[in-house]
Amino acid sequence: MNNTMNLYSRLPKVDQILEDKRIENLYNIAPREIIADSTRAVIAELRDSISNKQIALEELDRQIYFITDTIEKKVRKAIEPKLKKVINCTGVVIHTNLGRSLISKEIMEHMTEISSSYNNLEFDLETGVRGSRYSHLEDIIKKITGAEAALVVNNNAAAVVLALSSLAKSKEVIVSRGELVEIGGSFRIPEVMEQSGAKLVDVGTTNKTHLKDYESSINENTAAFLKVHTSNYRILGFTASVSLEELVNLGEQYHIPVIEDLGSGVLVDLRKYGLQYEPTVQDSVNAGVDVITFSGDKLLGGPQAGIIIGKKKYIDVMKRHPLNRALRIDKFTIAALESTLRLYIEEDIAINKIPTLKMLTATQEELNKKAEKLLSKINQEKSKELTTEIVDDYSQVGGGSMPLEQLPTKCIMIYSDKISVSSLEKGLRSFSTPIVTRIFKDRLYIDLRTVDEKEFDTVAEGIKFASSNNLKECY
Numbered sequence: 083m084n085n086t087m088n089l090y091s092r093l094p095k096v097d098q099i100l101e102d103k104r105i106e107n108l109y110n111i112a113p114r115e116i117i118a119d120s121t122r123a124v125i126a127e128l129r130d131s132i133s134n135k136q137i138a139l140e141e142l143d144r145q146i147y148f149i150t151d152t153i154e155k156k157v158r159k160a161i162e163p164k165l166k167k168v169i170n171c172t173g174v175v176i177h178t179n180l181g182r183s184l185i186s187k188e189i190m191e192h193m194t195e196i197s198s199s200y201n202n203l204e205f206d207l208e209t210g211v212r213g214s215r216y217s218h219l220e221d222i223i224k225k226i227t228g229a230e231a232a233l234v235v236n237n238n239a240a241a242v243v244l245a246l247s248s249l250a251k252s253k254e255v256i257v258s259r260g261e262l263v264e265i266g267g268s269f270r271i272p273e274v275m276e277q278s279g280a281k282l283v284d285v286g287t288t289n290k291t292h293l294k295d296y297e298s299s300i301n302e303n304t305a306a307f308l309k310v311h312t313s314n315y316r317i318l319g320f321t322a323s324v325s326l327e328e329l330v331n332l333g334e335q336y337h338i339p340v341i342e343d344l345g346s347g348v349l350v351d352l353r354k355y356g357l358q359y360e361p362t363v364q365d366s367v368n369a370g371v372d373v374i375t376f377s378g379d380k381l382l383g384g385p386q387a388g389i390i391i392g393k394k395k396y397i398d399v400m401k402r403h404p405l406n407r408a409l410r411i412d413k414f415t416i417a418a419l420e421s422t423l424r425l426y427i428e429e430d431i432a433i434n435k436i437p438t439l440k441m442l443t444a445t446q447e448e449l450n451k452k453a454e455k456l457l458s459k460i461n462q463e464k465s466k467e468l469t470t471e472i473v474d475d476y477s478q479v480g481g482g483s484m485p486l487e488q489l490p491t492k493c494i495m496i497y498s499d500k501i502s503v504s505s506l507e508k509g510l511r512s513f514s515t516p517i518v519t520r521i522f523k524d525r526l527y528i529d530l531r532t533v534d535e536k537e538f539d540t541v542a543e544g545i546k547f548a549s550s551n552n553l554k555e556c557y
């Protein structure tokens with residue numbers, strides 16, 4: 083007891099530390115408040131270790147001696163943005179948890195200019211009077227998709243709610259039971275439908291829905307047919323669904339619009355690049371679908387947005403709907419989406435300049451070159467305890483797109499007898515630039531598809547960090 087009391091008395095006072103020359107520099111990077119909070123926290127931790135662990139005198143003195151370093155680390159952590167860059171080594175290209183599609187540096191430069199200066203967001207430069215923020219996007223969307231009209235809102239979930247609310251509030255909407263899906267992040271068709279005020283009429287069965295199922299449910303309250311792209315899952319085997327063309331024909335016959343939630347919104351046919359068929363936006367327009375909604379940040383490769391295209395008479399109703407004001411996009415989204423869409427005017431340019439498409443269409447040769455380059459950097463830095471090897475594996479598209487697609491890729495596989503793979507994974511995740519990797523059967527994988535060459539040095543440093551004895555210190 084006495085001994086413990088002695089230890090407590092060795093702890094420095096907060097005010098004393100705040101005057102210490104060694105933390106003077108911190109006042110240039112952080113408010114006094116944060117430095118004081120961090121100091122109190124570090125002292126409280128020492129106090130805890132005295133009361134819990136009966137810390138030895140020498141160890142306590144050592145920690146007190148280095149206390150300003152510990153405080154500096156805490157202060158730096160406290161002022162660091164919570165949302166920060168990570169390196170995606172998972173090979174999942176459209177990784178919803180890691181921010182989905184990347185915006186290229188070139189487009190970011192344009193966004194910087196737009197957002198750090200005034201702009202013509204709602205100003206018509208020709209007439210000098212108020213303009214519409216949507217005008218910047220509508221023509222380019224129409225040009226690329228062939229649709230009559232277009233509108234952009236916050237995300238695809240919002241697009242579906244706005245479409246249903248505008249066209250079918252308090253009325254019935256017929257949907258196949260096989261399409262009552264849940265897309266990641268709590269987007270569930272029945273719940274979205276309820277939010278919009280439309281009444282869900284589900285027809286057919288989980289695996290089979292026929293045209294007659296839709297037809298026999300039509301009544302005077304039917305406001306729309308809804309077709310949902312079952313993005314993230316597939317029903318295989320004994321199945322039947324109604325094609326877009328058949329549904330459009332039925333709709334024309336009864337004057338009922340067809341709304342399609344297309345999910346990913348791919349604008350180029352990716353079969354040319356060896357991927358499986360994913361219905362394109364243009365296919366739906368050509369099939370005569372009345373209203374089509376899709377995401378901006380999935381296969382399109384742009385910013386978060388929900389794009390609504392289709393017949394002008396329906397889009398006009400949505401433009402005037404009060405919900406549209408609540409779901410509207412800001413200047414950042416407009417700038418990024420317009421610039422991304424412009425790249426689609428020439429398909430080759432889109433494939434090469436839109437990061438999502440570039441990663442998805444990377445060739446085995448490119449991936450192998452990257453793997454060799456990264457491997458040599460890792461091997462220069464890494465501890466001897468680690469074994470590294472280039473292996474064949476598969477990447478995923480992600481974002482609920484093409485769930486069955488297996489993209490052949492190259493990975494660097496890492497393992498060790500001395501260091502557990504899970505502590506390596508944790509160490510990488512807690513690196514100054516967090517590195518997110520994949521574990522499979524007690525091996526760590528770094529998939530080259532989603533790692534940029536500019537990130538190779540950081541990955542190599544991260545591996546050195548995670549495998550070094552410092553591991554304990556980072557917790």
Ligand SMILES: *Cc1c(COP(=O)(O)O)cnc(C)c1O
Pocket residue numbers: 237238239240265269310311312313314343344345346376377378387388481482
């Ligand atoms: C992803 C997806 C959504 C949700 O889109 P967000 O842009 O994330 O709001 C809705 N429907 C389908 C079919 C999807 O794949």
